[in-house]
Amino acid sequence: MTLIDLKDSLHNCQRCKLAKLGRTQVVFGVGNPQAAIMFVGEGPGFYEDKQGEPFVGAAGKLLNDLLKSIGLSRPDIYIANVVKCRPPDNRDPEPDEVETCKPFLLQQIELIQPKLVCTLGKWAAQTLLNRPVSIMKMRGQAVRLDHFTLFPLLHPAAALHQGNLRGSLEEDFKKLKAYLDHLDAPPPPTPAVPAPPAPPAQMNLF
């Protein structure tokens, strides 16, 4: 199975009720299929639904600026959502919709094999952690999972709606940058192994 096979298998997907609630198309995901860093949002909004690409609206523009601020750009990463179809009126995805779509997100991750999965907002973090989370408590801290490290970030849309979160989101990206720099840093030089003490001088027997 390739990423393209997976995308094709979801074309005109009818597996959950979002198919009948006004979505235009399935928004599978875009970016570098060999990316070491993947971003996961919640679900497509109005513009994503129309264009068929994640994060092309206002939250996407903010995301692009934040990526740029840490030396990344869209071609460096892969980006997808927890649910691949737009929930009506941008409501949160419902548990049955998340459960139906989650296996496809997990398959995307398995095929791309990113080292780091940066979740945007609470929904993506709790979907991949399989438990409810407080995003305000866990944001900006790497969590090692079996096959990748999860790095939870606030959702850019939250910062657009609540201006006071903008600084927190920028802080999250600074932490992400520090984390990536730390991964790239060459390992510290191994301390020179002290030479074993010289054997006691042998008595010259001859």
Ligand code: URA
């Ligand atoms: N918000 C998301 O979570 N995903 C998108 O693709 C756009 C906005």
